[in-house]
Amino acid sequence: MGRAEQAGLKSRSITRQAGLRLIFSLGLFVLLLGVSSYELYSIALQKSAHERTEDLASFYRGRLTQLDREWELQAGDFKNRLEFTRLLEDRKISATNLQAFMTVQGANRRFQHMLIQKRDGDKIFDFGRALDIEGISLPSGQENGWYRSGTGGKLYRVFVVPIWLGDSGNGRMAVLYEIDNALLFNLATPGITLTAMNGGSFIASSAGQSGLERDNRSTADDVEAKEIPWSPDDAGNTTLRIEAPIKVLFSTTELVVGAAAIPVVDGLILWFTLGFWLMGNSRRIKSLGSAVKEFAANNRPTAALEEQLSLACGRQMDEISEVACAIDDMAEQTHRLRFQSEALLRRNQTLMQNSMDGIHVLDIRGDIVEANDAFCRMLGYTPEEMASLNVADIDAQWTAEELQIRIKALIGKSAKFETVHRRKDGSLIDVEVSVNGMEIDGQCFLLASSHDITDRKHAEQMQRESERRKDEFLAMLAHELRNPLVPIRNAAHIIGQLGLDEPKIKWAQELIEGQVNHLARMVDDLLDVSRIAQGKIMLHREEVELSTLVDQLMQSVGQLAEDKGIRLVVRLPEQPVCLLGDPVRLSQVLFNLMDNAIKYTQEGGRIELVARMHGQEVEISVQDNGMGITAELLPQVFDLFQQDERTLERAKGGLGIGLTLVQRLVGLHGGRVEARSEGAGQGATFTVWLSAWEQPEHPAVPDNAGKNSPTAGMxxxxxxxxxxxxxxxxxxxxxxxxxxxxxxxxxxxxxxxxxxxxxxxxxxxxxxxxxxxxxxxxxxxxxxxxxxxxxxxxxxxxxxxxxxxxxxxxxxxxxxxxxxxxxxxxxxxxxxxxxxxx
CATH class of the missing domain: 3.40.50.2300 (Response regulator)
Incomplete structure (x- = not known):
């Protein structure tokens, strides 16, 4: 009801109304005391009886479950006994022998009927009372059920278990237990009547035939009845009816005390306590109402408000006093919060308008509710134009449907992503958007901040273009460097083919070939580092013996070591060691490690290459007694273009990429590499760990590839x-x-x-x-x-x-x-x- 409608109503005193109603209620109370007492007693009694009946039902549910379990165990036990005799496996054994076995079981046979079927349902043998039954058919996966005799109307609990039939494979044995008066009599507790029902028909009763005849009539008012399913999988078709007289559920003392005490005590307490208390509180509530009206009119603390709240509090500390204190606190806090909120609103608006990023607020439909000046300038709209736009009007990356899905997914969450905004003039800008989803007064909003990343995107594009040009330059550089190496290598080889015995010519030919090979390796290393960094290198894995790699290594570096008078020592395991990897790249790793050791070892030094097996790992170490590595350089020894003692003379040569290439190639093979040195002049050890590969046993095949003489005149x-x-x-x-x-x-x-x-x-x-x-x-x-x-x-x-x-x-x-x-x-x-x- 609105305030206008309330103003048209006649004012009435709540105190006077309360007094008149109390006097009238006294007479009405006396008149209705007898009726209400009886009704309350009946209701309480019925409710208590129903609760106790539910307890009985829970008890009998458990008893039925226990009974089913006992029967099921008996059926399984009897099946085991029958399988143990192996009578069913021999087709020549007659039914007479089976009947004799069943008779001998005696007390162990508690069921009334048994039926054995083949897998296809054909009956093999039955025992017990005569039944018009040829087979038991239960749904797939169901192990128990019911069978009702068509002639006598008797009800049987059926348990079906698989049984071995010898050559016929698995069959089924159905055991039937009759639900009769004797069974229910043993289940029932004193004073309780149990009745079994199937399909709405009464089957058996713990009270015998008289119980069945009585069950065909309606239940008396002083009897509580409850039906429960016999088992959870019966779907209510077979139930157990429980009838409990109220006199059995309650003792005589409970019935008498409950009927006499409840109405008298409750009625007297209600009258002598509520009446006077209600009249006093009516006056306090009236003052409380006046205080609320005063606060609503002024929305701030006033003297009149304080007076009315004081009358409402009185001299008591109860709920009315608490409400009065709460109204007083609310008035103070409202006045303070109103001042703070106005200041906060002004501050937030100032921050929003002066932000360098484009801040805007979206509702659940994607409409732009508010936007700061920076966002308007970013997209070229006026504030009025911006307020009429939807986010789909300014986003150039997603469709309107996709934006709606994203908006709904962001409610109550935070996210940061990149997108493309469309300006008023149609131009596009890349932005990074930070979004916070929130709910205010039941409405969902998104607070978004757009940061212009056009310059960053341009820089990234320039960087990608620079990387592309660098790759093209390196590839072209390698191509242009390799071309002049071809005739140089060919010329050196031709000199060797001429068979000249002049020592100086032979020395020059070997020198040229060695330097060509060295330059080719430097070009390959430079390109490989670039390709590995970009993930463009591929390994061609195959089985390779470590000894083969080491032999090739010694052929490559032997002359280099001999020229400096360095002694090379190789120690390999006695058993062959196989690796699964790219033989070219693994050779590259070993060569670079050995070349690095030769480079930094003085004349007359010693270098050891040692391989050891550690479980499924191979440890390969290259140790020298050369210049060593300082503690400052050791952490950066695998960095690109890193060299020790880089001077203008470049006495050690190289590009400073060999160890970088070693680390990255070993990493591609799933291994690891480590450098150790005690310091300058103490030598250095580089250790590589790679996974060993279990070498399959093959017959040795002679390798004649590459040894055939060229066909004359090809x-x-x-x-x-x-x-x-x-x-x-x-x-x-x-x-x-x-x-x-x-x-x-x-x-x-x-x-x-x-x-x-x-x-x-x-x-x-x-x-x-x-x-x-x-x-x-x-x-x-x-x-x-x-x-x-x-x-x-x-x-x-x-x-x-x-x-x-x-x-x-x-x-x-x-x-x-x-x-x-x-x-x-x-x-x-x-x-x-x-x-x-x-």
Missing amino acids: RVMVVDDDYAVSDSTAMLLELEGYTVCVADTGQSALEQIPVFRPQVVLLDIGMKDMDGFAIVKKLRELPEGRDLCVVAVTGYADEKTRSLALASGFSYFMVKPMSFDMLRDLLARKVGTVPDLV
Whole structure:
């Protein structure tokens, strides 16, 4: 009812109304005392009787469960006895023997009937009272149920258990217990009548036939009745009816005292205590109401408010006094909080408007409820225009439906994400949005702060572009560095092939080859560090013996150590040690460790390579007695471009990437590496741990690959636009006995192939007039080139170029400068597995 409607009502004193009602209630109380006492007594008695009946029902539920469990155990026990005799496994044993067995059981057989069926339901044997039953069919997975005889109307509890029938496999044994008067009589407690019901029919009663006849009539008023299901899985079809007379549920003393005491005592206490108390409190409540009106009118503490609250409190400390004190406190706090909230509102508005980020508030529909000046400036809208927008109007990354889903998901949560806002002029800006979902007065809002990250995004794009250009530069650098290495290596090899005995010439040839190999390894290391950092390197794992890797290592570094007079000591386990890894990369790890040790060990020093097995791990240590590592440098020894004692003379040489590459390659293999040193001049030890691989037993297979002599006169075409590369390669091949044809353009190569009919083509990918991918595509279209062995030769050693080359039609892939031993092996075989990058 509104205030206008209340103003039209006639004012009445609550004190006067209370007095009149109390006088009238006295007479009414005397009149209704007798009726109410009897009704209260009846209600209380019925409720108590019902509660005690529920207790009885709980008792009999447990008793029925116990009975079912006993029957089920008896059925299982009898089944075990019958299986033990193995009478059912022999088809020749007659039913007479089974009947004799059943008779002998005596007291152990408590059921009234038994039925044995095959799996398909055919009856094999039955025993007990004559029943019109051929089989028991229960739902799949159900082990007990009910059976009601069609002739006598008797009810049986059925338990079905699997039983072994020998050759017939598993069958089913059904045991039936009759629900009769004697059973219920044994279950019932004194004074309680139990009746079994099935499908609405009375089956048996603890009171015998008289109990069944009485159960067909309605229950008397002084008897409490309760029906419970016989078992939880019966769904109420078979129930047990419990009848308990009230005189059995209560003693005579309880009935008499309850009937006499309740109405008299309650009535007298109600009258002599409530009347006077109610009249006094009516006056206090009236004062309390006046105080509330005063507070509502002024919304602040006043003298009139204090007076009315004092009258309401009186001289008592009860709920009315507490309400009066609460109103007084509320008036004070409301006045104080109102002042604080106004100050806080002004401060928050100032902070919001002066924030550098765009702050805005969204409702549950995504409408912009409020936005600060920074947000309006960010998007180019006026405050009035912004108030009419929805978040879908300014967000360019998600649809309106997606935004609604995100808004609902953020209610009551906090989140930070990046998105794209659309300005009024249509331009886009990248922003980072921080959102807090909250509920205010039952309404959901999102407080969002948008930070312009356009500059950061631009910087990230520039960084990605810089990384891309760096990769392209490194790849081009490697290609351009490898190209001049090819003729240098070829020239050195040609000098060796000429068989000149002059010591100085032989020394120069070995020096050139060694330096070419060293420069090629430096280029490979530089590119590998870049590829590992970007996750672009792939391992080609296979089984490899540690001894094989060490033998190759000694061949590579033996001359370096000998030149400095360094003694190399190798200690390997007696048993072969196998690793599962990329043999090229593992060789790279060992070479870099050994090269580092040689570099920092003085002439006449000693380096040990020791391998030990620790369970499933292999520990490989490279220890030297050289310059050692200072304590300051040791934590950064694996950092990129880190060298000890870097000077203008660069006495130790190198790029400072070898140990970085070791750490990252070992990490790719799932291992770890550690550096130890006692300090400057104390030597250093680098230890690598790798997982061992259990070597399967294979029969030894002789490896004749690469040892075949080249076919005399094999025709090889060299296609390269760098004359130094093509001419030196051709000369080297001719010294080996091959017939060589040189082409310096892709077109000339395609024209000479039908005439020269080569068996192998060495094709440079980076041709100027036509790249190698286009050449091999056209070559494969020629009849002579369809099955031709074409080897891609390039300075680009990355996995992407290798995969693209093989997919474009190349047969093999080799990296400049080529290892002539591998090239000789390839030409000798002309078929086989694709060699790894050289």
